[in-house]
Amino acid sequence: MSRIAVFPGSFDPMTNAHLDVARRAATLFDGLVVGVLNNTKKQPIFAIDERVGLIRASVADLGDHVRVEAFDGLTVEFARRSGASFVVRGLRAVSDFEAELQMAHTNRKLAPEIDTAFLMSALEFGYLSSTLAKEVAQFGGEIDGMVPPPVASALRERFAAG
Ligand code: PNS
DSSP states (O other): OOOEEEEEEOOTTOOHHHHHHHHHHHHHSSEEEEEEEOOTTSOOSSOHHHHHHHHHHHSGGGOTTEEEEEEOSOHHHHHHHTTOSEEEEEEOSHHHHHHHHHHHHHHHHHOTTOEEEEEEOOGGGTTOOHHHHHHHHHTTOOOTTTSOHHHHHHHHHHHHHO
């Protein structure tokens, strides 16, 4: 039996905390689909195709069993379409827990056959968020340790363009 997981998120943009979770999940599951939510309610800095492209470039060394796809709608429906029986999420700190617990229970209610697996974020990335990386980049701060190299280049370009 092959174990497939989806790793859903907004990824606007992918950070090193996300990449660390993807890297570790790639060793735990036979297949991993990073799902990039095309959330029409949020105004992302990177368009959906850009986010997918940046993640593909960032996870290229993780193996052929790792794919990156955009999705709309419910995460559990995306998981079902992907043949996944797990949703993977990273937990950085206690502050993440409440929202993640609520999401995990909601997803379980909607799709009892799909379970959520949490990976604790690496200690060195516990402070990181996409929002923080964007803010540092916007004001010209050093982002190299915060985001994968393709994302760092894209952020610099974006904010250099103004
Ligand atoms: O990176 P994020 O923004 O914390 O990811 C949140 C995400 C995309 C996992 C969550 O908002 C989500 O699953 N959205 C899809 C809609 C859905 O399935 N909602 C019900 C479960 S909360």
